[in-house]
Amino acid sequence: MDDSKRYERLLERYRNGDVSRRGFFGLLGMAGIATGVVGGSLTLAGRQAMAQAAANPISVRFDGWGGVTSEAFRKYAFNPYEKATGNKVVEGTFASGDEFLTRVKAGQEGEYNVFHASGVFDYARYVGLGYGVELNEKNIPNLALVMPALMKPYREVTNGTLSAAPYDYGTTGIAYNRDHVSDEEVKEMGAKILWSEKYKNKIGGWNDWRTRIWYAALATGQDPNNIQDMDAVWESLRDHRKNLLKYWTSGAELMSLLASGEIYLTEAWSGRVAALQQQGHNIGYHDPKNGFAWQECLMVLKGSPMEATEQLVNFMLEPEVAIAVAEGQNYPPSLDPTKVDLGAKVPKLPAYDATGQLADLTFAKPEYWNSNEQEWSKMFGRIEKGY
């Protein structure tokens, strides 16, 4: 029996309820160890394949957002995948999609393989620059378990094909220190609370131009996907800066600023706030009307070892893996809740949508935001520095 069949049989047993999730991961690990130690029980072809894999293990590079997100990937996805296949997952991290795009642009084709892309707008940019691939969906059968609502926007960008598998979704809402800011006040004021002079020098903000402009659109009463008065947005961002202590630049910095009490208010990623809450910090979270929703995907880049990469993507979409990662990183998985039982914890995560339609979440329209990216990112860069 080769590795794949062994793994598929184990998976089938798990799905039939014969093996618990913990047992499933344990057996996966044991299978990997046994493969290495008891090589004699394998078929000749299997031994040859394993010997080849041991001599030339395929490395797949994965770049993610670091922190609790990467920890969840390593623990629940990469370690079991490595044990099951003999392939290696080499990890890297980045602070923003823009920063990672710079690295891809400066690197060689094939240097970067899979990354945790945020938003369809990023997907469109990478594809537009020629970094996309066409995934062979037959090699990723678990795509059938993914919400069609999450796959549709990607297919629209790449003429019906996919260069990525949707993986999770979340929101960028308002995080607040409940020792100093009440739930009622945040709900009543919505996005405008981030402009409140009452909290001068206790407000933080991500230095991401999209998020800043999105929230400024909300604060000026405009549709973030169809802003009519950009002057009002720029002026609003200047006002926001006056009360701001710091533009934070990474998830780790966001968590540190909130946890230390350095800031009381900021917009923040839902999963990071959930992580802070689980650590015992009295941090509240509120998604204002038309708050910034986003969907993340596992985007495969041109030049990647496709077979191993598609195998990794499929592995990561296994419900037990995707759910474990979701619980670890606190973002709901892309799996369709009408097809897959997501367990007890996922439905309690911020932004979770039980219908699988995601109709209540507002996502950034990629063509709208990408067409304004050059001008707006530059303008925000100036406002950020006091102009």
Place this chain on the structure above:
Amino acid sequence: MSSLAETKARPWLLLSPALGTLSFLLLAPLCFIVVYSFWLRTATGADTGGFHLDNWAEFFSDVFYHDILFYTVRIALMTTVICAVVGYIPAYFIANTRMKNKGLLLMLLMLPFWISYIIRTLSWINILGTSGAVNALLQWAGLTGEPLQLLYNEATVILGLVHYLLPFMILNVYVSLVGIDGNLVSAARTLGATPFGAFLKVTLPLSLPGLAAGSLLCFVLGAGTYITPLILGGPTNAMFANLIFEAIIIQLNWPLGAALSIVLLVVLGTVVTVYGRLMGLNQLSKSFG
């Protein structure tokens, strides 16, 4: 080849591997940057080759870049002055101490370099943050009821830069001070100068080359940093290197980033050239051993 010609050529032959490597690693990227500065960034993020002056026109016509450049020069100057004043005293002490373990003092000076510059900069958050050591002490002593907002402003940027650059200043001044002939100070004292007078009229003027070399290093390194304002600065404390970082990393505008890089290189290169003409660059090499 005559023996005289051979003698003249030998140092160059011996130096050629190092010179070749340096030229390749320094000049080749510089050439790329210069060429890039004349390219253009398209709306999709791709670059268009050619000879376009748009990036240069933008820099020269836009006061935004000038303001940030002046701000950068101002912060670097302030940092340099503080380093000179604060750094002279320990350098003087180490140079003149009769302690047996003078080497230990010098090693202590080098100790910060064993820790990453970023970690050292981040350490100020634990010291000056609202739940940091200083605020905890002030509140414990009853001097303040609420934590003071000490971080994320111009003062903390300068503090972080001084923390980073002070050893460079001390080392340069120290090297200059230990090179002064002690008999000159003794002679001044014999001729009636007070200790402070001897210092002002003999030691200080003779240590000026070291002070100038340290100042040059502090200024150049300070003006080129972007980590310190990023970690310890507030919304309006960005320096010129932050603009370069943003143009290249965030806006994916490599051509503009290349043009801005050249601007910073020219400004700092001019400072080094002026220093070289006035003081000579040999003092710098002394401090590196």
